[in-house]
Amino acid sequence: xxxxxxxxxxxxxxxxxxxxxxxxxxxxxxxxxxxxxxxxxxxxxxxxxxxxxxxxxxxxxxxxxxxxxxxxxxxxxxxxxxxxxxxxxxxxxxxxxxxxxxxxxxxxxxxxxxxxxxxxxxxxxxxxxxxxxxxxxxxxxxxxxxxxxxxxxxxxxxxxxxxxxxxxxxxxxxxxxxxxxxxxxxxxxxxxxxxxxxxxxxxxxxxxxxxxxxxxxxxxxxxxxxxxxxxxxxxxxxxxxxxxxxxxxxxxxxxxxxxxxxxxxxxxxxxxxxxxxxxxxxxxxxxxxxxxxxxxxxxxxxxxxxxxxxxxxxxxxxxxxxxxxxxxxxxxxxxxxxxxxxxxxxxxxxxxxxxxxxxxxxxxxxxxxxxxxxxxxxxxxxxxxxxxxxxxxxxxxxxxxxxxxxxxxxxxxxxxxxxxxxxxxxxxxxxxxxxxxxxxxxxxxxxxxxxxxxxxxxxxxxxxxxxxxxxxxxxxxxxxxxxxxxxxxxxxxxxxxxxxxxxxxxxxxxxxxxxxxxxxxxxxxxxxxxxxxxxxxxxxxxxxxxxxxxxxxxxxxxxxxxxxxxxxxxxxxxxxxxxxxxxxxxxxxxxxxxxxxxxxxxxxxxxxxxxxxxxxxxxxxxxxxxxxxxxxxxxx
Amino acid sequence: xxxxxxxxxxxxxxxxxxxxxxxxxxxxxxxxxxxxxxxxxxxxxxxxxxxxxxxxxxxxxxxxxxxxxxxxxxxxxxxxxxxxxxxxxxxxxxxxxxxxxxxxxxxxxxxxxxxxxxxxxxxxxxxxxxxxxxxxxxxxxxxxxxxxxxxxxxxxxxxxxxxxxxxxxxxxxxxxxxxxxxxxxxxxxxxxxxxxxxxxxxxxxxxxxxxxxxxxxxxxxxxxxxxxxxxxxxxxxxxxxxxxxxxx
Numbered sequence: 001x002x003x004x005x006x007x008x009x010x011x012x013x014x015x016x017x018x019x020x021x022x023x024x025x026x027x028x029x030x031x032x033x034x035x036x037x038x039x040x041x042x043x044x045x046x047x048x049x050x051x052x053x054x055x056x057x058x059x060x061x062x063x064x065x066x067x068x069x070x071x072x073x074x075x076x077x078x079x080x081x082x083x084x085x086x087x088x089x090x091x092x093x094x095x096x097x098x099x100x101x102x103x104x105x106x107x108x109x110x111x112x113x114x115x116x117x118x119x120x121x122x123x124x125x126x127x128x129x130x131x132x133x134x135x136x137x138x139x140x141x142x143x144x145x146x147x148x149x150x151x152x153x154x155x156x157x158x159x160x161x162x163x164x165x166x167x168x169x170x171x172x173x174x175x176x177x178x179x180x181x182x183x184x185x186x187x188x189x190x191x192x193x194x195x196x197x198x199x200x201x202x203x204x205x206x207x208x209x210x211x212x213x214x215x216x217x218x219x220x221x222x223x224x225x226x227x228x229x230x231x232x233x234x235x236x237x238x239x240x241x242x243x244x245x246x247x248x249x250x251x252x253x254x255x256x257x258x259x260x261x262x263x264x265x266x267x268x269x270x271x272x273x274x275x276x277x278x279x280x281x282x283x284x285x286x287x288x289x290x291x292x293x294x295x296x297x298x299x300x301x302x303x304x305x306x307x308x309x310x311x312x313x314x315x316x317x318x319x320x321x322x323x324x325x326x327x328x329x330x331x332x333x334x335x336x337x338x339x340x341x342x343x344x345x346x347x348x349x350x351x352x353x354x355x356x357x358x359x360x361x362x363x364x365x366x367x368x369x370x371x372x373x374x375x376x377x378x379x380x381x382x383x384x385x386x387x388x389x390x391x392x393x394x395x396x397x398x399x400x401x402x403x404x405x406x407x408x409x410x411x412x413x414x415x416x417x418x419x420x421x422x423x424x425x426x427x428x429x430x431x432x433x434x435x436x437x438x439x440x441x442x443x444x445x446x447x448x449x450x451x452x453x454x455x456x457x458x459x460x461x462x463x464x465x466x467x468x469x470x471x472x473x474x475x476x477x478x479x480x481x482x483x484x485x486x487x488x489x490x491x492x493x494x495x496x497x498x499x500x501x502x503x504x505x506x507x508x509x510x511x512x513x514x515x516x517x518x519x520x521x522x523x524x525x526x527x528x529x530x531x532x533x534x535x536x537x538x539x540x541x542x543x544x545x546x547x548x549x550x551x552x553x554x555x556x557x558x559x560x561x562x563x564x565x566x567x568x569x570x571x572x573x574x575x576x577x578x579x580x581x582x583x584x585x586x587x588x589x590x591x592x593x594x595x596x597x598x599x600x601x602x603x604x605x606x607x608x609x610x611x612x613x614x615x616x617x618x619x620x621x622x623x624x625x626x627x628x629x630x631x632x633x634x635x636x
Numbered sequence: 637x638x639x640x641x642x643x644x645x646x647x648x649x650x651x652x653x654x655x656x657x658x659x660x661x662x663x664x665x666x667x668x669x670x671x672x673x674x675x676x677x678x679x680x681x682x683x684x685x686x687x688x689x690x691x692x693x694x695x696x697x698x699x700x701x702x703x704x705x706x707x708x709x710x711x712x713x714x715x716x717x718x719x720x721x722x723x724x725x726x727x728x729x730x731x732x733x734x735x736x737x738x739x740x741x742x743x744x745x746x747x748x749x750x751x752x753x754x755x756x757x758x759x760x761x762x763x764x765x766x767x768x769x770x771x772x773x774x775x776x777x778x779x780x781x782x783x784x785x786x787x788x789x790x791x792x793x794x795x796x797x798x799x800x801x802x803x804x805x806x807x808x809x810x811x812x813x814x815x816x817x818x819x820x821x822x823x824x825x826x827x828x829x830x831x832x833x834x835x836x837x838x839x840x841x842x843x844x845x846x847x848x849x850x851x852x853x854x855x856x857x858x859x860x861x862x863x864x865x866x867x868x869x870x871x872x873x874x875x876x877x878x879x880x881x882x883x884x
Contacts, residue, residue, distance in 0.1 A: 046770075049770070050769075050770040053769040053770060064693060064699075064701060065691060065701065065750075065752070065753060065754070066700075066753065066754070066756065066757050066797065067757070068700070068757075068797055069693055069694075069699040069700060069701050069797075071693070071694060071699070073694065073698050073699050073700075073796075074694050074696060074698050074699065083776075083777075085777065121773070123776045124773035124774065124775055124776045125768070125770060125773045126776075127773065127776040127779070127826070128766065128768035128772065128773035128774070128776075128826055129765075129766055129768050129826075130766045130789070130793075130820065130821055130824050130826050130827050132786045132787075132789045132790040132793055132820075132824070133786070134786070135780075135781055135782070135783050135786045136783065137782075137783045138780065139780025139781050139782050139783070140777050140780055141776060141777055157790060158790060160698065160794065163698055163794075163796070164790070164793060167793060170760070171760060171764060171765035171766070172765060172768075172769075172770075174757065174760045174761040174764065174765060175761075175765040175767060177757075177761050178761040178762065178763075184757070186754065186757075209746055238693040238694040238695070238699060239692060239693055239694075239695060240693050272666050273664055273666050273667065275664065275667055275671050275674065275675055276667075276671065277668070277670070277671050277674060277695060278668075278695040278696070280695075280696045281696070378716075379696075379697070379721075382697075382714075382717060382721050382723075383668075383721065383723065385723070385725060448770045449770070452770065497678055497681045497682075499674070499678065541681055541682075541684075542681075543680065543681050543684055543685055543686050543687060544686040544687065545686075547648060547747065548648075548689050548746055548747035548748075548750060549686075549689075550687065550689055551681065551687055
């Protein structure tokens with residue numbers, strides 16, 4: 001039933017072949033076509049700007065007050081590209097292989113190869129826009145190394161690479177606004193997808209200032225609405241990050257894949273109190289020079305600096321001598337959890353591990369470390385009031401990136417014709433685990449280089465399609481459903497705030513569908529989430545009115561998170577293997593390494609919504625590996 | 637700890653707002669300032685009252701969404717810090733804290749502490765970009781740029797667009813915001829070609845949005861969470877005059 005539509009030809013030629021044979025639209029016809037782009041992060045802004053440059057009419061939506069604030073800004077470390085400027089053996093193929101292996105062989109060869117291939121042009125594009133990537137004294141671009149690879153292919157702009165790439169994409173978008181090709185709708189939230197004759201033809205959006213419900217029609221709809229890691233409440237994500245756009249598209253028929261594949265970032269600040277709203281990420285680049293350890297003895301209460309060298313357990317260096325502190329994120333996070341669960345955690349809640357720079361400072365000098373990580377150390381001090389030059393940083397794994405999302409084919413089109421999903425909102429390129437600095441890359445590549453080919457290819461078949469206006473009954477129907485939900489929220493007058501439900505759900509998922517899962521924990525979680533949803537439906541309390549109302553916004557998002565959380569558990573339960581970020585305790589070796597099952601689970605799980613309270617239906621897209629040989633993913 | 641808050645409450649753009657008093661008990665010094673407001677809002681919900689609306693998103697100091705005047709200072713007492721990165725250990729038990737929106741004629745209040753900063757978007761739209769469409773870029777290493785030049789451009793590009801500079805300026809000037817963008821782009825070789833046109837358009841847009849003029853008090857630099865330097869304003873003025881003289 002589901003066809004990934006991978007082009008013919010050798011792996012290295014597939015994307016060229018696609019571009020050579022994709023259908024074009026002549027410039028005069030482009031201005032007759034409207035495209036809605038929801039989300040203004042790197043994927044959304046770059047896609048909207050590029051399609052506008054080509055001549056299409058774009059409507060761009062975001063819930064923030066400006067397109068520039070989308071959560072892509074928060075990415076710190078860098079963006080990967082196979083430029084091989086370091087002459088250290090990098091190539092498109094090697095980057096492809098690292099990414100496929102990093103994803104634990106649960107992504108499509110053709111997609112991943114295309115990602116590596118397009119990485120080259122992305123750096124060129126960003127530099128042309130004025131992104132101030134770090135440079136060497138000779139004036140050429142600098143690179144650094146990131147987790148899970150042995151070459152230096154990461155381009156960076158201090159600790160704010162995401163922010164700088166975002167500014168580039170935002171400015172490209174603003175340029176098209178002034179050219180009259182993009183109309184922006186800020187402080188707008190998409191609340192439903194409108195379908196006509198089985199195709200995506202528009203959205204229902206709410207103006208978050210006035211409360212007005214608006215209808216917008218188009219020839220295609222692009223969802224670039226980011227990841228849903230905020231389902232765990234405590235996460236590295238922004239407070240507004242949500243699943244609502246993709247979830248509502250899912251309920252209209254778009255399949256969801258890899259739903260339970262959530263990356264827990266190993267270097268985040270630990271939770272220290274009950275009222276905490278956020279787990280701040282400290283860039284993974286810190287692992288280039290920081291050494292990770294815990295006390296050897298469980299329950300060691302000494303001041304960290306007083307614990308002598310021989311009583312420290314550098315567990316990553318011990319378990320994974322080849323990659324050591326630069327082991328991939330899933331492995332590093334799980335190893336931390338293993339030590340914390342064994343009672344060796346540090347900090348007031350015993351939920352953290354040490355990231356220690358004393359050796360690096362001794363070897364390289366304080367000035368060098370300040371130059372590399374000064375802003376991160378300052379941030380640490382601001383949040384914790386602790387000088388990490390003098391004592392170890394405390395870090396802990398936190399929910400971070402969702403590899404899962406809407407299922408898309410090679411065109412980045414969902415199972416709904418005319419509905420595209422880009423960036424973190426789709427499931428595509430990272431398999432079961434994403435490598436550091438590949439997320440900025442994927443969102444940019446999707447938006448600048450892939451969708452601007454594949455969307456016109458789809459639209460070429462739509463030129464003669466009947467014109468749909470917002471008077472179509474499908475809009476009225478979708479609007480009615482949206483209005484009813486909002487009215488229900490406002491009239492409930494229960495006992496608990498939206499945050500109460502969100503926090504309860506988050507805790508439950510951390511415990512039962514988090515860094516590790518078991519059949520038992522997942523079955524329990526499904527029952528508990530169903531009960532929580534029921535309570536939400538009756539006991540939610542929203543104050544205020546339909547105008548600016550953050551509680552009303554949260555209610556819709558939490559409602560969707562509750563349904564998504566249940567699907568995450570079904571997905572994790574069904575996949576009886578451990579792969580990447582998905583670690584089922586039943587499937588591990590004697591020394592605690594993941595056991596993948598290629599015989600039975602070498603496929604993409606694509607879930608279909610069957611209605612509220614009903615079990616979702618599983619579809620499978622077999623993963624075919626023609627080029628790489630499946631191997632045990634070892635970083636030992 | 638216990639704080640006495642005086643918070644600006646305003647229904648919408650048209651209505652008149654005023655300061656409302658709240659007493660908040662049970663605050664931990666580890667909480668961020670916004671988490672303290674979360675706590676108060678949770679209690680307001682329990683009482684059936686409308687919550688205090690404020691903009692916030694990333695809560696790690698980079699998105700630029702949050703920002704309020706705290707005891708008369710943009711983003712509160714610390715320098716180089718956004719409101720979300722301010723923690724309660726910066727306050728004393730029993731203190732009275734005044735919380736107001738960023739105020740400027742060009743930043744109308746939407747509700748409570750939420751404001752409309754779309755003027756900043758309009759300034760960028762008027763010319764705050766390099767015209768490089770997707771597909772036009774040359775090989776990235778074909779234009780070497782000196783390390784110091786990139787770093788200087790970065791210092792300007794680090795602006796997060798929060799509006800603290802405008803809020804703290806007695807003239808509500810957007811000179812620091814606008815000049816940071818002009819500096820970022822004019823320092824780089826890619827951005828020089830459009831420099832003259834850009835600076836004229838951006839400066840006139842800044843005026844059209846209703847932002848005031850810069851009278852060099854330098855308060856903006858003091859309150860900027862990214863510590864953007866007022867020297868960019870000097871560069872903007874130089875570029876502006878140069879552009880006017882050389883205008884064909």
